[in-house]
Amino acid sequence: MPNDTVTHSILKAKGPLLAWEEDTVVQEVPLTIHYNREEIATLLCSPSQTEELVYGFLLNEGFIRFPEDVYEIRHDPLDHLVWVEGKPCLLQKELMSKRFVSACCGKSRASFCFANDVLMVKPLTSTHSIPLQEAYAYGDFLQSHLPLFQSTGGVHSGGVGYEGEVLLTSYDIGRHNVFDKLSGSAFHSGLSLENHVIFFSGRVSSEILLKVAKMKVPILIARGAPTDLALSQATALNITVVGFAREQRLNIYTCAERIIV
Template sequence: MSNPAISYAHITRVTDTLVTATEDALAAEEPLEIRLVHGHEHQCITVTMRSPGQDEELAAGFLFTEGIITQYDAIQSISYQNNVATVTLLPGITPSLQPAQRNFLANAGCGVCGKTELAAIYTPVARNESGIKIPANVLHDLPGQLRAQQAVFDNTGGLHAAALFNTDGTLLFLREDIGRHNAVDKLIGAALREKLPFGHYGLLLSGRAGFELIQKAAVAGIPVIAAVGAPSSMAVKMAMEWGITLIGFLREGRFNIYHGKERIVL
């Protein structure tokens, strides 16, 4: 069965003096418009460039992490057609649209692009008080597990991954996307649908940890974030403010704890 997240192109491959006509697998990238229906209102919320697939999860996760809805049960239905995901809310549900107002298209690498004013970057977040404890040896094993399950990355080399893991080091959900913020939204949307208690799990990122990913995890109530790459200065600052354990450079048997070392059993 074909994978919508993978596209193919005819290429000319040059290796030293050998020239070969062949086919190459690419990470698919297409626009997705997220529309919201509530009461008599029908409106476009955003257009994002994403890897096709799990679009219903992406739409639900986006609305939740942007603070537009506060629970999955607010959704009556999600329909998808021709790169448009339409989310219909239950009667009586009023979305909070002010934090998510955008004035231009967001690209695949952008999680907070297009906010109409600086203050709109920040979504209201409660400080995380989870008492979760994660053994250090569990963290060491996570990047290998993530890499082993990145099916689309194996074919294209062009996608980011995000996964939820428990204190035993089991990956519960994994989602890939050309945009790292989309991968997190897809993941959170899937977990919301299954009603997982976010306070019991950690978030694993295949790349760097930027502010927008910390905020999405904080909105969901995820207490631990472990990234294979580096965190940004704003990511560390907000992890401190929101009470999130933030780990970076998780690879090759080592990692840095930037905040929240009390949750890691060393």
């Protein structure tokens, strides 16, 4: 398992005093993905859960639909390269065309501006609901189960829950990578997320909301704030968005009927 942190010597100030200390910071690596011998993207990410990240990215971008669509994955951890052999994708050039994706969600989207979003994102029909106390528990889980965040302050994290049980977790320097890792983990293990909950440490942008919609998850619980475009999309796609979930407090922004007392 890769080491997600490195140690740096820093000059730390506290009031009028300065002192040299050793500090722990998170690693950031550029992971370049090739699909059927074509370079399709470079993701800036944490060096852990690489295979899950690749599966989730290919699934959410429309390259694959089933686990058997991936024939082989080869990973060079030293040069941060991944080669995937898989089912031919007829729209491969149109879907990606060597897009570069940053750690902080890349280019912001004013609407569904990529063809694969329009094709893959549909309004959800799930009527799944959860008790309010369960929502509180997911919001608090990240705060109490985040040793890497507590030691570095440099990663986002998330998880998948069902009936109060945490089934999957992930973390990464990039918000969108957290969701791709969760999606890839569920996809590879054959877990359907249609009646599950995703909880997340950060804010909810429109791109994050689209990730959730592609995963067909009806409830998103975040410790941060949503944007207005994300809420507009959540209403149209029938997704419950909960924000500022921490310490027995939260805000329910859309589709409130899924959170019950």
